[in-house]
Amino acid sequence: MTVNGKAVSGSVEPRTLLVHFLREDLLLTGTHVGCESGYCGACTIHLDGVPTKSCMVLAAQADGCDVTTIEGLAKNGDLHPVQEGFWERHGLQCGFCTPGMIMSAAGILAENGSPTEAEIRHGLEGNLCRCTGYHNIVRAVEYAAAKMRGEEPAPPEWETDLV
Amino acid sequence: MYPREFDYVAPASLDEALDALAANPGAKVMSGGMSLLPLMKMRLFSPEMVVDIGRIPGLDDITDQEDHIAIGALVRHHQTATSALVAEHAAALAEAAAYTGDNQVRRRGTTCGSLAHADIAADQPAGALAAGATMVAASKNGKREIAAADFFVDTLTSALEPDEILVGIRIPKTGGGSAYDKLGRRGGHSDYAVAGAAAWVRKSNGTVEDARIALTGVGTKPMLAAGSMEAFIGSDGSAAAIAAAADRATEGVTVLEDLYGSEAYKAHLARVFVARALEQALARA
Numbered sequence: 001m002t003v004n005g006k007a008v009s010g011s012v013e014p015r016t017l018l019v020h021f022l023r024e025d026l027l028l029t030g031t032h033v034g035c036e037s038g039y040c041g042a043c044t045i046h047l048d049g050v051p052t053k054s055c056m057v058l059a060a061q062a063d064g065c066d067v068t069t070i071e072g073l074a075k076n077g078d079l080h081p082v083q084e085g086f087w088e089r090h091g092l093q094c095g096f097c098t099p100g101m102i103m104s105a106a107g108i109l110a111e112n113g114s115p116t117e118a119e120i121r122h123g124l125e126g127n128l129c130r131c132t133g134y135h136n137i138v139r140a141v142e143y144a145a146a147k148m149r150g151e152e153p154a155p156p157e158w159e160t161d162l163v
Numbered sequence: 164m165y166p167r168e169f170d171y172v173a174p175a176s177l178d179e180a181l182d183a184l185a186a187n188p189g190a191k192v193m194s195g196g197m198s199l200l201p202l203m204k205m206r207l208f209s210p211e212m213v214v215d216i217g218r219i220p221g222l223d224d225i226t227d228q229e230d231h232i233a234i235g236a237l238v239r240h241h242q243t244a245t246s247a248l249v250a251e252h253a254a255a256l257a258e259a260a261a262y263t264g265d266n267q268v269r270r271r272g273t274t275c276g277s278l279a280h281a282d283i284a285a286d287q288p289a290g291a292l293a294a295g296a297t298m299v300a301a302s303k304n305g306k307r308e309i310a311a312a313d314f315f316v317d318t319l320t321s322a323l324e325p326d327e328i329l330v331g332i333r334i335p336k337t338g339g340g341s342a343y344d345k346l347g348r349r350g351g352h353s354d355y356a357v358a359g360a361a362a363w364v365r366k367s368n369g370t371v372e373d374a375r376i377a378l379t380g381v382g383t384k385p386m387l388a389a390g391s392m393e394a395f396i397g398s399d400g401s402a403a404a405i406a407a408a409a410d411r412a413t414e415g416v417t418v419l420e421d422l423y424g425s426e427a428y429k430a431h432l433a434r435v436f437v438a439r440a441l442e443q444a445l446a447r448a
Binding site: 013015020036041044047052053055060063104122123126 | 166169170173197201203204205213215217266267270271349
């Protein structure tokens with residue numbers, strides 16, 4: 001398979017999950033293992049461009065596919081707009097759900113450059129944040145959407161709501 | 164969390180897949196894996212062999228076939244949810260697909276996989292029942308057709324034999340209108356259904372000429388609500404007729420209590436969602 005633009009190969013047991021192949025064989029530990037039952041989305045990667053929970057896919061099923069992990073999102077040292085949004089709008093607290101959240105959000109924005117708040121929340125239903133930091137995550141995605149449209153993002157709420 | 168060890172094959176053709184199933188009685192078919200893999204990881208189910216049908220060409224389309232539309236085995240929930248053909252001829256199934264899982268699950272899980280899994284609280288079985296779908300099962304011995312009403316046998320049990328693959332479903336173009344609505348376990352439409360209902364209605368000269376009403380999350384399997392159908396067919400489709408049909412939603416149904424609701428609450432939700440699905444289906448008929 002191709003991972004973050006590089007051809008990789010390996011020999012695995014049939015039961016090896018894609019997330020374990022990425023983390024343990026390729027040492028790409030940015031993709032997190034959370035609930036392992038398909039609910040939390042911490043392991044979300046892009047499989048042939050589609051946001052996918054990598055703990056719910058066998059490595060063998062991804063044979064020959066194009067995989068992008070959180071490590072492959074920044075280009076030439078520049079953060080992806082969604083990564084920048086999480087930084088600028090405080091979209092993370094403990095950070096455990098963040099790689100999956102960012103990969104999911106990048107998938108949403110790749111299809112819909114101007115999502116409503118409801119569309120962002122609906123699109124992120126498959127990603128759980130145990131810190132319950134959803135509000136700023138939505139703001140981070142809105143920031144990224146504005147950046148990707150070439151617009152100036154709205155100022156953060158902590159600068160406007162308190163005056 | 165690893166599944167137990169198993170052999171894995173990814174056949175390049177349907178014939179190869181059917182051969183593998185015929186030769187290995189302990190084999191299980193996997194398409195998207197969104198239902199099967201969690202069961203295997205929790206070791207609730209440990210097949211000796213997984214036959215991954217994901218690489219078989221020609222099964223990933225929704226096609227117009229004159230008197231019906233055909234949904235192939237590898238059509239993902241997202242495709243079913245966003246297909247203009249499904250919206251036109253089986254809006255209930257499109258809505259059920261849109262309310263299935265979450266974004267990542269809808270991009271990978273398949274409509275046929277969800278049907279074959281036959282979860283008692285899944286969305287699309289109710290949509291398929293309301294649409295009057297026909298399931299097409301293939302084995303080495305050929306193909307057979309199974310009516311949706313005969314397909315869901317019991318909890319997590321479909322009419323498929325171990326050597327069969329659900330290669331697609333057919334939805335007849337029968338006019339009328341249909342809808343699906345539910346209460347999700349996480350509120351709104353999110354997650355599996357606490358309870359839900361799908362309805363298809365065809366009216367003629369002010370009379371409900373034909374209707375199918377299906378429940379999910381209520382009984383021991385996705386099933387038609389025979390009492391509601393009997394009450395509604397031949398009625399004038401008025402608000403009173405909808406209420407009368409909804410009142411009979413659980414007639415003959417063994418209502419199951421679970422973590423998400425008591426028997427009484429489930430029966431209440433069944434009535435609420437039969438009424439809502441009928442209202443919406445009539446608005447589209």
